[in-house]
Amino acid sequence: PVNDLRDRIGLHTWTLDTTPLADVLRIARETGYNAVELRHADFKRCIDAGMSNDEVLAMIRASGLAVSCVGLETGMLFARGDERQRLFDSMDEMCARAAALDCEVMMVAPGSNPPGTVKDAARNFAAGCEIAHKHGLLCALEFGSRHPVVNRLAVAREIVALAGQSNGGLLIDAY
Numbered sequence: 001p002v003n004d005l006r007d008r009i010g011l012h013t014w015t016l017d018t019t020p021l022a023d024v025l026r027i028a029r030e031t032g033y034n035a036v037e038l039r040h041a042d043f044k045r046c047i048d049a050g051m052s053n054d055e056v057l058a059m060i061r062a063s064g065l066a067v068s069c070v071g072l073e074t075g076m077l078f079a080r081g082d083e084r085q086r087l088f089d090s091m092d093e094m095c096a097r098a099a100a101l102d103c104e105v106m107m108v109a110p111g112s113n114p115p116g117t118v119k120d121a122a123r124n125f126a127a128g129c130e131i132a133h134k135h136g137l138l139c140a141l142e143f144g145s146r147h148p149v150v151n152r153l154a155v156a157r158e159i160v161a162l163a164g165q166s167n168g169g170l171l172i173d174a175y
Contacts, residue, residue, distance in 0.1 A: 010035030
């Protein structure tokens with residue numbers, strides 16, 4: 001079952017981008033948020049600073065905040081070859097983290113790599129949905145007005161429809 005909407009609205013860590021994650025979690029809690037949206041960059045920065053994956057997960061759990069969404073490294077939709085495999089391996093790792101935090105939703109953003117076709121994006125989105133499904137998660141595509149291909153709701157809907165995965169959908173980010 002999908003969590004109540006009140007538990008899915010959270011502070012996106014991008015809002016305080018360069019602030020250490022421990023501080024972001026404290027700020028979110030102290031300002032009344034009950035959830036956060038985490039990014040791949042949040043985990044990478046903590047691990048690069050010497051924390052283990054288990055320590056990062058424990059810190060997030062100790063904050064008392066729900067995790068409403070976990071964002072992946074961008075670029076998966078149009079990735080090819082070795083980069084595609086690297087991003088899918090990264091996604092698998094991020095899905096494991098999300099599942100460990102009782103988060104249900106993985107966010108897929110188009111990224112800035114060279115775009116391909118809508119069919120390319122749908123094929124990669126479907127493969128990403130399969131990875132998320134393995135972890136019992138939903139896979140949500142976010143579109144951005146500045147992306148050369150995935151820049152409108154209609155395009156994002158077409159990608160999700162072509163992917164044809166029951167756990168695939170849209171993430172509408174209302175800035």
